[in-house]
Amino acid sequence: MMVMTAKVDIKKIIAALAAVVGVIVALILLLGGGNSSAPTAALSVAGNDGRVQFLESLGWEVSASPVESRQVRIPKEQNQVFDRYNQLQKSADYDLTQYAEKTVMRYVYKVNNFPGATEPVYATLLVYKNKIIGGDITDTAANGTMRALTKLEQAPQENTAPTESTLPAQE
Numbered sequence: 001m002m003v004m005t006a007k008v009d010i011k012k013i014i015a016a017l018a019a020v021v022g023v024i025v026a027l028i029l030l031l032g033g034g035n036s037s038a039p040t041a042a043l044s045v046a047g048n049d050g051r052v053q054f055l056e057s058l059g060w061e062v063s064a065s066p067v068e069s070r071q072v073r074i075p076k077e078q079n080q081v082f083d084r085y086n087q088l089q090k091s092a093d094y095d096l097t098q099y100a101e102k103t104v105m106r107y108v109y110k111v112n113n114f115p116g117a118t119e120p121v122y123a124t125l126l127v128y129k130n131k132i133i134g135g136d137i138t139d140t141a142a143n144g145t146m147r148a149l150t151k152l153e154q155a156p157q158e159n160t161a162p163t164e165s166t167l168p169a170q171e
Contacts, residue, residue: 044131051107054132055123059152062109062123072106072126074099092148094134096126104128113152114139123149 114121119141126134135149
C-alpha cells in the first residue's frame with residue numbers, strides 16, 4: 001500500500017480562485033457587447049481610497065488594496081453571455097452597452113463580511129475615467145453566486161444555490 005501526502009498552501013488556493021474569477025469576468029466582457037446611448041449610473045471615484053470608500057458605503061468590508069487590477073475591453077459585438085452580465089449590471093442601475101469598445105479598469109477586492117461565506121468572496125469594480133460603471137459581488141463557494149453590486153443589506157443571510165436572477169456559468 002502506498003500513501004501520498006500533499007501540503008496545501010491556502011494563499012495559492014486563494015490566488016488561484018481569484019484568477020479563475022478574473023478570467024470568467026474578463027471572458028464575459030470580451031465575448032460580447034452592445035450599442036446604447038442609455039445613461040449609466042456612473043459614480044465618480046478617485047484612486048484606491050475612493051474605490052474602497054465606495055464599497056464601504058455599500059456596507060462591504062474589503063481588503064485595503066485590490067487583489068487584482070487590470071485593463072479589460074468592453075466588447076462591441078453582442079452575445080448571450082454579455083447580455084446576461086449586462087442584465088445583472090442593469091439590476092443595479094449600471095449599463096455597460098454605452099462603453100462598447102472602451103478599455104476600462106477592473107479592480108477586484110476581497111470581501112471580509114459576506115454573510116455566511118465559507119469561501120472567499122470578491123467585489124469587482126469596473127472603472128472608466130475614474131467613474132464606477134459596473135461591478136459585482138462573487139461568492140467563490142461551490143454553490144456561490146455572482147450578484148449585482150448592491151448594498152450589504154440586499155445580500156442573502158446565507159449562501160444559496162444560484163437562482164435565475166444571478167449570472168449563470170458560461171455555456
